[in-house]
Amino acid sequence: MANTTxxxxxxxxxxxxxxxVETVIRNRIYESNYWKEHCFALTAESLIDKALELKWxxxxxxxxxxxxxxxxxxxxxxxxxxxxxxxxxxxxxxxKYLRALAAIYIRxxxxxxxxxxxxxxxxxxYRKLRLRNMAGYTLTFIDEYVDSLxxxxxxxxxxxxxxxxxxxxxxxxxxxxxxxxxxxxxxxRSDDExxxxxxxxxxxxxxxxxxxxxxxxxxNEGSRYIxxxxxxxxxxxGSVxxxxxxxxxxxxxxxxxxxxx
Numbered sequence: 220m221a222n223t224t225x226x227x228x229x230x231x232x233x234x235x236x237x238x239x240v241e242t243v244i245r246n247r248i249y250e251s252n253y254w255k256e257h258c259f260a261l262t263a264e265s266l267i268d269k270a271l272e273l274k275w276x277x278x279x280x281x282x283x284x285x286x287x288x289x290x291x292x293x294x295x296x297x298x299x300x301x302x303x304x305x306x307x308x309x310x311x312x313x314x315k316y317l318r319a320l321a322a323i324y325i326r327x328x329x330x331x332x333x334x335x336x337x338x339x340x341x342x343x344x345y346r347k348l349r350l351r352n353m354a355g356y357t358l359t360f361i362d363e364y365v366d367s368l369x370x371x372x373x374x375x376x377x378x379x380x381x382x383x384x385x386x387x388x389x390x391x392x393x394x395x396x397x398x399x400x401x402x403x404x405x406x407x408r409s410d411d412e413x414x415x416x417x418x419x420x421x422x423x424x425x426x427x428x429x430x431x432x433x434x435x436x437x438x439n440e441g442s443r444y445i446x447x448x449x450x451x452x453x454x455x456x457g458s459v460x461x462x463x464x465x466x467x468x469x470x471x472x473x474x475x476x477x478x479x480x
Contacts, residue, residue, distance in 0.1 A: 221259055222249050228299040231328050232380050236296040239327050240289075240377060244278065248285045248293050258290055263300035266291060267308075273316035276364070277351035278376025286351055288320065289375065295324050302329075309337060315346050319364060323375065326368045331383040332394050334369070339397065341365040352376070 224237055237245065248254050257269060269291060277286045308321035318341070325337055344361040351357075367374050369382070388394040 221255075223297075225298050236299055236328065237293060239296060239380065240293055243283075244285060244289065244376065245293065247279065247283055248290050251285055251290060253285075253287050254290050254293075257287075258294045261294055261298070263298060263304050266294060266298075267317065270308075270317040270320050271314055273320070275349040275351040275356065276316065276319050276375060280351050280353060280355075288316070289377075291320055292323060292375075295320070296328075306337070309341075312344075315344075315348065315361060318344075319348060319361065322365060322368060326374075326382075327377075327380055332388060334382065335385055335388070335394055335397075338365050338369060 224235055228236060230236075231239065240248070261269065269287075273288055273291070275286065276288045278289055279285050305321050305325060308317055309325065311317050322338055322341060326334055329337070342362045342365055344365075346361050348359050348361055348364055349356060350359045364374075368379070372379055385394065385397065389396060
């Protein structure tokens, strides 16, 4: 049957994987034209082409009509692809709607430790996503969407399975502490400031070491200049006095001979 889970599928949270979607929404998906026309006989490989055609995410809209995003999510739960395939979906950074589809599937089916390890790196992705719901179209971002998957109970009109808090996992040493980009940025700034302060202190110490020599040299130059000026003034004064003394030393005999008879 087209609506049955693939044979050999593993139970998730103790139940059929398709039962993770609520019964009302699941029946709406089975009755939708998109499910009947585009989701029939899809595989993990052919589903990628359908995911690349997505233009928005969301649960139901209008008169409780399911979105294509929700139909593909139910199809993933039905065929239950391998874990490595879902991780490759998630790593496809150029296809953001495929990445969003893999993120919600991982949140619903993987263990808590794997959920945190795989989804937390997506908090660095700030690209836009179009969300369609009962109110129409709204704009969201991948980091906000992933944060809602990790913190909220209902996403895209689906109740998320219970997720163990990260603090509990850290206390049990099941997962390491979360790396925050804000703390990394602050640490980087503090390192830069410390390096700058060190460079400034080094430049100041170098200037202090060089300043006494410069001052002594300036003093020597000043003393040289003063001594030269004094010697010149003295020499000039000496020459004037000598000239005056020469001009005044006239003998009386010459004075008499110069007078008219």
